[in-house]
Amino acid sequence: xxxxxxxxxxxxxxxxxxxxxxxxxxxxxxxxxxxxxxxxxxxxxxxxxxxxxxxxxxxxxxxxxxxxxxxxxxxxxxxxxxxxxxxxxxxxxxxxxxxxxxxxxxxxxxxxxxxxxxxxxxxxxxxxxxxxxxxxxxxxxxxxxxxxxxxxxxxxxxxxxxxxxxxxxxxxxxxxxxxxxxxxxxxxxxxxxxxxxxxxxxxxxxxxxxxxxxxxxxxxxxxxxxxxxxxxxxxxxxxxxxxxxxxxxxxxxxxxxxxxxxxxxxxxxxxxxxxxxxxxxxxxxxxxxxxxxxxxxxxxxxxxxxxxxxxxxxxxxxxxxxxxxxxx
Amino acid sequence: xxxxxxxxxxxxxxxxxxxxxxxxxxxxxxxxxxxxxxxxxxxxxxxxxxxxxxxxxxxxxxxxxxxxxxxxxxxxxxxxxxxxxxxxxxxxxxxxxxxxxxxxxxxxxxxxxxxxxxxxxxxxxxxxxxxxxxxxxxxxxxxxxxxxxxxxxxxxxxxxxxxxxxxxxxxxxxxxxxxxxxxxxxxxxxxxxxxxxxxxxxx
Ligand SMILES: Cc1cc2nc3c(=O)[nH]c(=O)nc-3n(C[C@H](O)[C@H](O)[C@H](O)COP(=O)(O)OP(=O)(O)OC[C@H]3O[C@@H](n4cnc5c(N)ncnc54)[C@H](O)[C@@H]3O)c2cc1C
Ligand code: FES
Ligand code: FES
Numbered sequence: 315x316x317x318x319x320x321x322x323x324x325x326x327x328x329x330x331x332x333x334x335x336x337x338x339x340x341x342x343x344x345x346x347x348x349x350x351x352x353x354x355x356x357x358x359x360x361x362x363x364x365x366x367x368x369x370x371x372x373x374x375x376x377x378x379x380x381x382x383x384x385x386x387x388x389x390x391x392x393x394x395x396x397x398x399x400x401x402x403x404x405x406x407x408x409x410x411x412x413x414x415x416x417x418x419x420x421x422x423x424x425x426x427x428x429x430x431x432x433x434x435x436x437x438x439x440x441x442x443x444x445x446x447x448x449x450x451x452x453x454x455x456x457x458x459x460x461x462x463x464x465x466x467x468x469x470x471x472x473x474x475x476x477x478x479x480x481x482x483x484x485x486x487x488x489x490x491x492x493x494x495x496x497x498x499x500x501x502x503x504x505x506x507x508x509x510x511x512x513x514x515x516x517x518x519x520x521x522x523x524x525x526x527x528x529x530x531x532x533x534x535x536x537x538x539x540x541x542x543x544x545x546x547x548x549x550x551x552x553x554x555x556x557x558x559x560x561x562x563x564x565x566x567x568x569x570x571x572x573x574x575x576x577x578x579x580x581x582x583x584x585x586x587x588x589x590x591x592x593x594x595x596x597x598x599x600x601x602x603x604x605x606x607x608x609x610x611x612x613x614x615x616x617x618x619x620x621x622x623x624x625x626x627x628x629x630x631x632x633x634x635x636x637x638x639x640x641x642x
Numbered sequence: 643x644x645x646x647x648x649x650x651x652x653x654x655x656x657x658x659x660x661x662x663x664x665x666x667x668x669x670x671x672x673x674x675x676x677x678x679x680x681x682x683x684x685x686x687x688x689x690x691x692x693x694x695x696x697x698x699x700x701x702x703x704x705x706x707x708x709x710x711x712x713x714x715x716x717x718x719x720x721x722x723x724x725x726x727x728x729x730x731x732x733x734x735x736x737x738x739x740x741x742x743x744x745x746x747x748x749x750x751x752x753x754x755x756x757x758x759x760x761x762x763x764x765x766x767x768x769x770x771x772x773x774x775x776x777x778x779x780x781x782x783x784x785x786x787x788x789x790x791x792x793x794x795x796x797x798x799x800x801x802x803x804x805x806x807x808x809x810x811x812x813x814x815x816x817x818x819x820x821x822x823x824x825x826x827x828x829x830x831x832x833x834x835x836x837x838x839x840x841x842x843x844x845x
Contacts, residue, residue, distance in 0.1 A: 315710045317690065317708075317710065318709065318710070319690070319709075320692050320709035320753075320755055322755075322758075342753075342756070344751075344752075345751055345752055345753065345756060346733055346748075346751045349712070349751050349752070349753065350732050350733060350751060353731065353732065362709065362753075364753075364755075364756055366756060389745075412821070413736065413748075413820055413821020413822075414746060414799070414802070414803065414806070414808070414818050414819075414820075414821050415733075415736060415739055415746050415747050415748045415799065415821045416733055416748060416751075416821065418745045418746060418747050419747050419748065419751065419752060547820075548816070548817055548820035549820040549821055
C-alpha cells in the first residue's frame, strides 16, 4: 500500500475542506471497499480522511419517510425495527449483501459508492477504462460472465455490484450531498451513471462532495421481495437481482415499482414494466409477460447470454413472491 | 528523484494548509512545528506515524503506528496475538474475525488507527482464565475443525452470531456464518457446535 497521511475530522465542514485542499485525498468510511482497492494498488490516495467520527449515524422517521445518516452501518440499517417494518425491501437487500462481518463495517455512503467487481478492473495487468481511462475494456471481448446486458458502451460493460442500491432505486430514495458550494439532493436514479465514454465516473458526485445521508419517502408499496441469484447461496455478488414492490388492492395491482441489479452500470429501474403492471390482476402469466417486456433493449456478450433468460425468470419469480402468488 | 521532491513539496504544502484538521487528529506541537520549519525526515516519521489508543482483551495499548497497518497486522505483528489468522487479507474468508466494541468485523479491512479508542476482543481474550468459552468447548466436542486455520475466526463469528440473535435455526446459522469460509469443509460440525451453545445445553 502506498503511504498516505491520515486525518480524522469530527465535523462535516472540516472533512470537505480536507478534500478541497488536497486533490489526492479520499474519504474512508467502513474501508471495506477502499482498503481492498488500496492494497491492490488500484486506489492510492495521498491522504485518507477518516469520516467515521462525523455525526452522521442517525436513522429518523417522520410523516414524509426516513432520513438515514451516511455513516449508518449496513447491519444497523437492516436490523432497524422501523426499517424492517416499513421498508422490508431495503432490509432484505442489505442482508443479501456481503457477510455479517462486512455489514458491521460497511456504511450507507460507502455502499452507494462501492466500485465494480469486474475482474478486469481488479487486475492491474489488464486493460480497463474505468481504472485507467484510455487503456481499453478487457471485458468486452474477454470473460464477461458477470457483465451488463443494459446500458453498456464499447468503453465499459461493468455492472454496479450493490444490492442496497437496487432496493433504494425501487424505493425512490434521495441522496443528500454536501460540498464546498452547499447542499444538493439527487434522486437515486440520477445518482449513478451509465458508462458512456467516461466509465471512470460511477456517479455524479462532485470531487469534493460528502454524502451526508439518504432519505426514503413513505411507501404505499407493501408487498415486496428482493430476489438475488448468485453462484452460491450466500456471500457472493449477484448475477441478477430484482427488487419488486407492489401496492395491491386484493388481487389488483394499484402500482408497482421494479429495479434490477447485476445487469447495468447503475441500478436498473423498469418504469415501462411498472406502467404495464398497473391496474392488472396478479397472475403467473402476467408476471411472465412483465419479465419479457423488461428485456427490451437487452444485449448480451459472449459469456453472459444466460442473463437474457435468467433476468426475465427472476423478475417473474420476484413478482410472484412479492404478490403472495408463491411462497419465498 | 524528481518524483521524490514533488511528494515532499506537496507534503509540506499539506502540513501548512491543514493544521486545523491535523492538529485535531495528531500530536499538535509536532505537526505545527513541521508546518513552520523546513521539512526533515525526523519530523516526517513523527507525523506519518499516528497515535493509537486501543484496548485489546482488557489491556490498554498506546502506540504510534504507520496508518497503513491494518487492525489484523497490528494484532499479529505488533502485539504478537497470532491467534487471529490472515487467510485472504481481502475480506473474503473471515479468518481475521475479531470483535470491536462487541461487534464482529474483518480485521484485515480496517486500519488499526480507525479503531482508536475502541475495545477489541480476539480469540485469546475469549476464555475465562483456564476455562474455555462454551463455544470453544463446543467446537472441540463436535470436531468443528480439521486443520484449524479458520477456527479462531469461526469461533469469534459464532459467539457474535448467537449474541445478534441469528442462530435460531440451522438455516439461519448457515446464512449468518457465511462470512467464514472453511476449506476443510467442517461446516456440519460447526453448525452443530453453534446449535448446542445456542440451545444452552451443557457442553
Ligand atoms: C468479500 C466481499 C463481499 C461483498 N459482497 C457484497 C454483496 O454481495 N453485495 C453488496 O452490495 N456489497 C458487497 N460487498 C461490498 C460492500 O457492501 C462494500 O464494500 C461496502 O458497502 C462499502 O462501504 P464502506 O463504508 O466500507 O466504504 P469505503 O470502503 O469506506 O468507501 C468506499 C468509497 O466510498 C467513498 N465514501 C464512503 N463514504 C462516503 C461519504 N459519506 N461521502 C462520500 N464518499 C464516501 C470512499 O471515498 C470510497 O471511495 C462485498 C465486499 C467484500 C469485501
Ligand atoms: S483475512 Fe480477513 S477476511 Fe480473509
Ligand atoms: S478447519 Fe481447515 S479451514 Fe476450516
